[in-house]
Amino acid sequence: MNEHNPIALELNKIQQAWQKQVTPNAGLRVVRMIIKPEEARVYEGFLKLESSPYGQLPQVFVTHLTSFDDEDTFSAAIIKDWLEAYDNSASLMEELKTKNAAFTWDAQPYRQALARQQGQPLDDTLLRMLDDFRKALPQEEQQLVLALLPRQVSNLRNMKTWLTNMLKKGIPAGVKLLVFEHVGNEQLAIHERQFPGQMHAMHVPLELHNAIQKLAKSxxxxxxxxxxxxxxxxxxxxxxxxxxxxxxxxxxxxxxxxxxxxxxxxxxxxxxxxxxxxxxxxxxxxxxxxxxxxxxxxxxxxxxxxxACLPLLIQFYGYHGAYAQLRRNFEEAIEWFIKQARLAQEHNFNQQSMNGWYQAAELCRRKEAGRYYTVLEEAYLAGLNLQDEEISTSLYIYLLRDYYDYVHNKRIQDRIRSIDEKMGRLFGDNWKEEVDRIRKTRAPLMMPPQTEEA
Missing domain, CATH: 1.25.40 (Serine Threonine Protein Phosphatase 5, Tetratricopeptide repeat)
Structure with a gap:
């Protein structure tokens, strides 16, 4: 690590805190890192470093971005991602080979468990898999940390239930689960009395702003x-x-x-x-x-x-829309957002396209009701070719939710079935309630700051 790099020094603070607070405590099973939102990239860097051959900590870190949909499917989703990573990534194997370690781990039982799952939770299977993998590590490295950094969490309360259930079942010795929460929004805390000595929450004070400023000026x-x-x-x-x-x-x-x-x-x-x-x-x-x-x-x-200029042009269209909205020129604002959405769509910037459609639709709903369903329909059609992950992580889910009400009222059966199938696959049978809940709890989209009219 370059000790003169200001960001590297911040990473070193996290490593030192882990070495002092976590490494000596063999009984720990769940570690919660309490971070500020703007520090997320630094912690991603920490996980990347510790998951590589250049990690400084004595544990083997494995990081997963598996989305959390519900407590019954999360373990199976982690197993699936684990097996895919094991098949496709040679980084861990290379690390072990450099140490002349004979590493043998049989993934077949877990492939079979996944194949015959039939919708049943695989919590016990996940715990067995982690324990087996840990035991296959060389003696000097028989400590495993599974770091969970989900792309999306549908419900933090349900994730807490999953964590509690894993603790009740018994996370194997030598295995730790690492999760992240934001300062002031800690919803994964579990009462210490239930699992004494097994949980630890840590916050590492970072000087990120100063570090970035030093780096920027160097x-x-x-x-x-x-x-x-x-x-x-x-x-x-x-x-x-x-x-x-x-x-x-x-x-x-x-x-x-x-x-x-x-x-x-x-x-x-x-x-x-x-x-x-x-x-x-x-x-x-x-x-x-x-x-x-x-x-x-x-x-x-x-x-x-x-x-570099095309993405900037798309952003400028959105900023023009926001400025028109600020001046209460709503018709002009809608046109800018639609222009932004179409240009982004034309060049396959799908997230930016959905942002533009959502801004246009919401402004129509509040200020130009006569255009609302026309814009919603165009937004619906614009997103038909999105992949499941693009849908679940974009504003398209809100557009689909609102358009569904329209086609339901109009009894347009083919579109009702199409949306039901797509959203049911992603969010379950109660997808409408789930999207409504996500919309209420997720921070609202803002283009530039201060765009809402008084």
Whole structure:
């Protein structure tokens, strides 16, 4: 690890805390890392490092992004992902070979259990698999950590039930489950009295902002990318202090540095970042000028083949929609969001396309009701070719939920059946209630800040 890298130093803090708080406690079975949302990437880096041959901790870490749908299917989903990773990744095997370890583990019993599952929970099977895998490790490494970082969690309360059930069944000695929660939103805590000495919650104070700022400012100050990063941090500090004069000073510097570079993608990026911060000062006359000029630069760069410019152009359309919404020009805002959705769709930026459709549909529902179902239908058709994972992690689930009510009222049976089949496969028979619950608990989508009209 490069000890002079500020991010590496933050990773080292996590390693040291783990070594002090977790490694000596052989009885621990569940570790909860309490983190701030903005620290998530650092912890992902920690898991990647410890899951590689370059890990510093004495345990073998295996990380899974398996989505949590419900407590009855989660163990089976982990087993499935584990077996796929075992078949497709040679990283762990390579690590063991470098240590001249004879590693033999029979995956066949777990393939068979998965094949004959028939909807039954596989909690016991998962625990056996983890124990067998741990025992197959070399003697000096017979400690296993399964780190769970789900792409999506449908219900934290149900995940807590799953964790409790695993503890009741008995997580094998030498195996630990690692889960993550956000500071101030700890819903996976289990009462210590039920499982004394088996659980530990830890929070590592990180200085992420300072680390990123040091990293951003390191390197050649004449490099336009480094100069832009420095400007963005200074602008962020000015915004936090509500110092508009200083924000403009560093915003103009960002434009000057990037214009001199001749890189249209970088120049357009400076415009959109500067404009995004000015949404907090929504009446500032520079805001619409930055959006218009930045969009024009991104369009030129896209036409000239700069790959960074097309995604920026899509963002500019969304920002124009948000600015029109801010000025209560709702019809114009809807047009911008639709334009954003169609351009993103045309170039297979599916998440951005669904964001645009959702913004347009929601604005129609509240302000242009006559267009609502027309926009909903176009959004429905736009998402027909999405893969299951793209559907479950995008705003398309809300669009489908709302469109379902429309086709149900109109008795359009083929679309009712199609949506029922698709969403039932992803969220179960009670998919409508589940999507409604997710919509209530998930943070609302905001384009730039302060876009909601008073």
């Amino acid at each position: 390197g050649n100050p004449n490099d336009p990318e480094i100069a832009l990063r420095r400007c963005l941090f200074e602008m962020g500090d000015a915004l936090q202090a509500k110092d508009l004069k200083r924000l403009h000073e560093w915003g103009q510097k960002a434009l000057e540095y990037t214009q001199r570079s001749g890189n249209k993608g970088l120049f357009a990026t400076a415009h959109i970042m500067y404009a995004g911060m000015l949404f907090y000062f929504k009446k500032d006359p520079q805001l619409p000028l930055l959006l218009e000029r930045g969009m024009r630069i991104a369009k030129q760069g896209s036409q000239q083949g700069d790959p």
